Amino acid sequence: DTGVSQNPRHKITKRGQNVTFRCDPISEHNRLYWYRQTLGQGPEFLTYFQNEAQLEKSRLLSDRFSAERPKGSFSTLEIQRTEQGDSAMYLCASSQTGGSRGTQYFGPGTRLTVL
Amino acid sequence: SQQGEEDPQALSIQEGENATMNCSYKTSINNLQWYRQNSGRGLVHLILIRSNEREKHSGRLRVTLDTSKKSSSLLITASRAADTASYFCATANTDKLIFGTGTRLQVFP
Numbered sequence: 001d002t003g004v005s006q007n008p009r010h011k012i013t014k015r016g017q018n019v020t021f022r023c024d025p026i027s028e029h030n031r032l033y034w035y036r037q038t039l040g041q042g043p044e045f046l047t048y049f050q051n052e053a054q055l056e057k058s059r060l061l062s063d064r065f066s067a068e069r070p071k072g073s074f075s076t077l078e079i080q081r082t083e084q085g086d087s088a089m090y091l092c093a094s095s096q097t098g099g100s101r102g103t104q105y106f107g108p109g110t111r112l113t114v115l
Numbered sequence: 116s117q118q119g120e121e122d123p124q125a126l127s128i129q130e131g132e133n134a135t136m137n138c139s140y141k142t143s144i145n146n147l148q149w150y151r152q153n154s155g156r157g158l159v160h161l162i163l164i165r166s167n168e169r170e171k172h173s174g175r176l177r178v179t180l181d182t183s184k185k186s187s188s189l190l191i192t193a194s195r196a197a198d199t200a201s202y203f204c205a206t207a208n209t210d211k212l213i214f215g216t217g218t219r220l221q222v223f224p
Binding site for chain 1: 148150156157158159160163203205209210211212213214215216217
């Protein structure tokens with residue numbers, strides 16, 4: 001069990017560019033979550049998948065954000081036309097059962113800086 | 116949006132002392148979880164307490180839950196410098212976690 005991994009760990013981009021992050025969950029976990037955390041705040045839920053199905057999206061997830069989990073394994077989070085307000089830590093988590101019953105295990109995060 | 120708040124926002128203690136953090140939340144829950152986050156790093160799960168439980172222990176950690184008051188507390192006994200981190204409570208009603216604002220704990224050697 002190698003835990004949840006995220007790539008890249010850091011991303012610096014210019015405003016208006018597109019970025020894509022990847023999350024590899026713990027292998028037997030069927031649920032995968034994306035959260036965003038800004039400085040001094042707790043993480044905020046963005047979206048989650050059960051297998052390949054995206055079951056819920058937060059209103060924080062604007063049209064510029066899209067997440068996929070094509071084969072029910074790894075997931076990608078893409079931000080199009082980045083804005084300075086997108087600068088944050090993007091955290092991925094996975095769980096073996098529904099989060100209301102099971103523990104979510106977090107990856108190290110991808111820190112995005114939009115210049 | 117944040118579910119609740121941790122209190123205090125910041126706490127500084129000496130090694131060996133106990134640290135108590137409180138968490139209040141707003142809606143009904145299935146469980147409440149506590150996480151630790153070292154500066155700029157990912158979150159580490161500490162303990163989960165279900166809504167029908169009142170107290171849970173794990174090593175030097177003790178968590179209580181009072182659903183009537185919609186509050187929880189995390190006690191770290193015999194603190195160590197390595198406990199220095201931010202601590203978050205997170206509530207689960209549906210499948211997503213809703214985090215509080217965190218308590219920043221500083222343990223001085």
